[in-house]
Amino acid sequence: MPFRTKDxxxxxxxxxFAYWHYIHMQTxxxxxxxxGFSLVIIPLSLLINPKxxxxxxxxxxxxxxIILSGIIGVILGIILILSYNVxxxxxxxxxxxxxxxxxxxxxxxxxxxxxxxxxxxxxxxNHTWMPxxxxxxxxxxxxxxxxxxxx
Numbered sequence: 086m087p088f089r090t091k092d093x094x095x096x097x098x099x100x101x102f103a104y105w106h107y108i109h110m111q112t113x114x115x116x117x118x119x120x121g122f123s124l125v126i127i128p129l130s131l132l133i134n135p136k137x138x139x140x141x142x143x144x145x146x147x148x149x150x151i152i153l154s155g156i157i158g159v160i161l162g163i164i165l166i167l168s169y170n171v172x173x174x175x176x177x178x179x180x181x182x183x184x185x186x187x188x189x190x191x192x193x194x195x196x197x198x199x200x201x202x203x204x205x206x207x208x209x210x211n212h213t214w215m216p217x218x219x220x221x222x223x224x225x226x227x228x229x230x231x232x233x234x235x236x
Contacts, residue, residue, distance in 0.1 A: 110236055112169050113177045117233030120183050124226025128219035135212070142209050151198040158191020176232055183229075 131138055145151060165184035172178060194201055208215070 109169075109171070113180055114233050114236050116165070116169055116180045116184070117177075117229045117236065119233075120180070121226045121229030121231075121233050124222050124229060126226075128222040128226070132216060132219050132223075138212060138215060139209070142205055145205055146202065148198045148202065151194050151201050155191045155194030155196075155198070158187060159195055160191075162188025162191050177236065179229070179232070 131141075145154070162184065166181075166188055169177075169180050169184065171181060
């Protein structure tokens with residue numbers, strides 16, 4: 086029996102598993118595209134405007150802001166994990182890993198704001214390695230964009 090999605094132009098023939106697989110891949114593609122574009126645009130803006138790095142560090146030097154960003158990170162991390170949390174051998178597991186990393190970053194900010202302040206103090210004094218980190222993030226973002234449009 087064929088299954089139809091909300092879009093009547095798309096018809097899926099097969100079992101309910103085929104329908105689940107279709108929805109599953111839509112979620113993977115969407116999250117890969119979101120992660121990809123975010124990992125390209127944000128680091129690229131920081132490479133082009135290096136003075137923004139110092140401004141971001143200054144903004145986060147307040148413990149209350151660190152805790153608030155931790156709360157937001159935990160909530161968004163939970164949403165991302167509940168949207169897609171599949172551990173398999175495909176490259177789609179990168180989406181799961183990225184979601185868990187976002188969640189864990191929020192946990193660290195929420196439970197250990199003092200540690201985050203110490204790390205910010207180290208980053209504030211040494212920006213020389215940051216362009217390499219941003220380039221790595223841009224490359225990872227390009228991988229996510231490629232996967233998001235080619236899964």
